[in-house]
Amino acid sequence: MNANIDALTRSVLEQMGRTPAPRLRQIMQSAVRHLHAFAEEVELTPEEWLAGIAFFTATGQMCSADRQEFILLSDTLGLSSLVNLLHDCGGLEQATESSVLGPFYRETAPRLAAGDSIARIAQGGTAVQYYGRVTDVQGRPLPGAQVQIWQTDADGWYDIQLHDQELVDMRGNFTCDENGWYLARSVLPKSYPLPADGPVRRMLDAQERHGYRPAHIHFLISAEGHKELVTALYLEGDPYLESDTVFGVTSAELVVAPKQDEAAPIRELPAIRYDFRLARGSAESGRVGADVSKINLG
Ligand SMILES: [Fe+2]
Structure with a gap:
């Protein structure tokens, strides 16, 4: 046999x-x-093999221009974080830790000026500022570095879950100034459950997993001659920090808390200051994930 x-x-x-x-x-x-x-x-067994085929078929059928069930599956199996970690190990320089891109990244984020708010439609929530410097691993500023930020609104929803593809909110592209500084206004994000209507959620339910992600802010940062950095900052004290369904919190270095900060550019707002370090390399060094609306569903 x-x-x-x-x-x-x-x-x-x-x-x-x-x-x-x-x-x-x-x-x-x-x-x-x-x-x-x-x-x-x-x-x-043959029955289990068939159940597996049915599961993958349903996963594929759930995919559309604004939903990527296979990325959710990869995320909830820890595969996306594993590939990220493997990718980070390839660098010789100690850049900021990366984190999962997730299925809600969009290339179509608007270009905003320093200090603009990414909350252009969403109402309510705790106002906050994000600021800091983008540097190389030696701490030298990278003027003109591009900082894309996206997150949920204060209720835990991404724009594409609430609106059609055309309506863009809670995301923006910022350009660092001549000393590498970026500044954005926003509202604090909220922890959220993965979509409840697909096969991945049924898998999580069968495994008695809560299906939540801790509140986080996504960042995609690029600068000429440097490796693109895909990461996220997680809010201290979130109940799901230790049990993130997609295993994105790979380092304590990525956990932050808003605080009153005398040095922050906007006096009246609590601040999350974070400095990002980019390793040298080609920008096209690969990332785990994509704008899912751009994935060819042929
Ligand atoms: Fe997210």
């Missing part, structure tokens, strides 16, 4: 061994080795 299983796995690997592209060959052969080992380890 086992000899037959081994022979089967070997013949699959042998057929795939003819793949001309070396990286594709390596990835697919490794995937097959682990997939076969997994099925063997759990002694996967």
